[in-house]
Amino acid sequence: MPPKRRLGVVGLGEGRSILSAARSSPRWQVAAVCDLDETLCRQRIEEFGLDRWTTAYDDLLADPKIDTIAIYTPDHLHLDHCLRALAADKHVICTKPLLDSLIGADRLLDAARRSSGRLMVGQSTRFFEPMINQRRDVEAGRHGELVAVDAHYSTDARWFLSRDWSTGTTFSWLWNFLIHAVDLVRWYLPDVDEVTGFGTVSPNTLRAGLDRPDSLRFVLRTPSGQLATVSGNYTLPGIDQRLEPSIGCLIRGTEGSSRADYPGLTYHTRFAGEGPRSHDFTALSGHYFRFEGTSHHAGEYQNYLDYFATCLDSGLDPRPGPAEAIETLALLEAMERSLAHDGQPVRRSQILADHNLLTLLPPTRHLRGRSVGVSKQL
Ligand SMILES: NC(=O)c1ccc[n+]([C@@H]2O[C@H](COP(=O)([O-])OP(=O)(O)OC[C@H]3O[C@@H](n4cnc5c(N)ncnc54)[C@H](O)[C@@H]3O)[C@@H](O)[C@H]2O)c1
Structure with a gap:
């Protein structure tokens, strides 16, 4: 088994599902979480037995122990959050939609080409x-x-x-x-x-x-x-x-x-x-639906998180x-x-x-x- 990859998660609303996924995966470890909402940070830390949180996204980017950033912030922030993570040479999982318009798509493609990090979109379905x-x-x-x-x-x-x-x-x-x-x-x-x-x-x-x-x-x-x-x-x-x-x-x-x-x-x-x-x-219902009925579907996130690790370990392009x-x-x-x-x-x-x-x-x-x-x- 390759060494565990270390995840930093930003945006802890829908980010809850990727935390659940990482916690149940033998391939991943959550290194730190980030949200502007301090109360939510504390809530997630307690829920998933974690110890490191911050309200400053730059703290995740500067942390050499984190190799992958998972982005679950509102849609209009994805471009900026992806660009900064790629510039820091982190691997990136960004939830859908990758962008909220095609303005900036050229910059994102360029950033992905220059970075040593790989980017995958979490198309959960x-x-x-x-x-x-x-x-x-x-x-x-x-x-x-x-x-x-x-x-x-x-x-x-x-x-x-x-x-x-x-x-x-x-x-x-x-x-x-x-x-x-x-x-x-x-x-x-x-x-x-x-x-x-x-x-x-x-x-x-x-x-x-x-x-x-x-x-x-x-x-x-x-x-x-x-x-x-x-x-x-x-x-x-x-x-x-x-x-x-x-x-x-x-x-x-x-x-x-x-x-x-x-x-x-x-x-x-x-x-x-x-x-x-x-x-x-x-x-498999227990794997896919872990909290709040079927409105959250953490099992899909677990599947794509593990798929991403497999791609990174074997040098394959993750899709999408x-x-x-x-x-x-x-x-x-x-x-x-x-x-x-x-x-x-x-x-x-x-x-x-x-x-x-x-x-x-x-x-x-x-x-x-x-x-x-x-x-x-x-
Ligand atoms: N099936 C899926 O894949 C799926 C399902 C639901 C939501 N989503 C996506 O997940 C993203 C988040 O949706 P949500 O429902 O959790 O929204 P939300 O508004 O409930 O949560 C967003 C969180 O991001 C935090 N945040 C905002 N700006 C930040 C910043 N600069 N730094 C750190 N934290 C910041 C907010 O405080 C908030 O807690 C959206 O892009 C949404 O489209 C995907």
């Missing part, structure tokens, strides 16, 4: 048991040629509108919530380019003083004609998660189809030579890295531009060109490219 199994089946070719991917993320997130930072000028349900479904689509169809879609602002969002679309429907297409849909609703009551899983990813291929669900630990398949099968992972994450953000911006222009088709590649990012990004990596799949590393 990729690391949920049904999604891991679905990925494994796609990598094994059980779906045949992929033809269509339908992903959704719907949740009644009206509570989120009361955050002091959540409704700022850059706030968007797409960048903060729909990103989970959009990331799943790009995981399977990395070159998805063209998108058209509609959104509407519900009276519930208007009542909170916001006019950002919260009910969203999109159709996407790759240059070779593969199709995807992405949908989400964020301020409307759902029926029941057994009937309507918050997150779902349905993949249809020439040889089979599958559907992975969240938070139900279920995965449904129909592959060549088999009838319909349902795979039940509820025995900064380039892949920025391409997904460009897709989100294309989706928003389509919404703003009454469903007019918009291309991700055009957004990248508009931000002068095309030449800074490596060619899109396809499913069977050089990178090692998550499922093979877990």
Whole structure:
């Protein structure tokens, strides 16, 4: 077993899940935690039996014992916190979304290139048991040629509108919530380019003083004609998660189809030579959901934290890295531009060109490219 890696965590709200993950991992040790809120620091120290905390992010960066910084601060601070961690040659795990706009994406790519640290985005849904199994089946070719991917993320997130930072000028349900479904689509169809879609602002969002679309429907297409849909609703009551899983990813291929669900630990398949099968992972519920019901999902964080350690130990590129994450953000911006222009088709590649990012990004990596799949590393 390689020596334990030493983690510094900044932002102790959602950062609670990465602390739980590190505490249960043989690969990691928490060296120190940081939050502007001193009371929260003390609370987390006590909860996880830690001894070092600070309210100054620079203390984490200056600590030679810390090799990896995990960033769980509000979205608009991710750029600055990532740039400073990379400049200090720390490895970085940054929660989603990596950035709250594409402004600064070029600086982040440059910083990642110069740093000896590696950066991975914590796209948690990729690391949920049904999604891991679905990925494994796609990598094994059980779906045949992929033809269509339908992903959704719907949740009644009206509570989120009361955050002091959540409704700022850059706030968007797409960048903060729909990103989970959009990331799943790009995981399977990395070159998805063209998108058209509609959104509407519900009276519930208007009542909170916001006019950002919260009910969203999109159709996407790759240059070779593969199709995807992405949908989400964020301020409307759902029926029941057994009937309507918050997150779902349905993949249809020439040889089979599958559907992975969240938070139900279920995965449904129909592959060549088999009838319909349902795979039940509820025995892993204690691993994935450790506090506050299913609203926190520390097991996913544990899976990506351990995956990150494996990548660092073996010199492999963790995924999604900064380039892949920025391409997904460009897709989100294309989706928003389509919404703003009454469903007019918009291309991700055009957004990248508009931000002068095309030449800074490596060619899109396809499913069977050089990178090692998550499922093979877990
Ligand atoms: N599934 C997921 O991966 C997932 C789920 C929820 C939230 N998130 C992300 O996690 C991040 C945090 O969300 P949250 O719900 O915990 O928000 P939050 O507002 O509850 O917590 C953010 C914390 O960061 C601290 N903070 C702010 N500025 C700081 C600074 N300069 N230095 C140190 N600490 C600072 C605040 O005091 C606060 O405790 C967001 O980017 C959010 O999108 C990811």
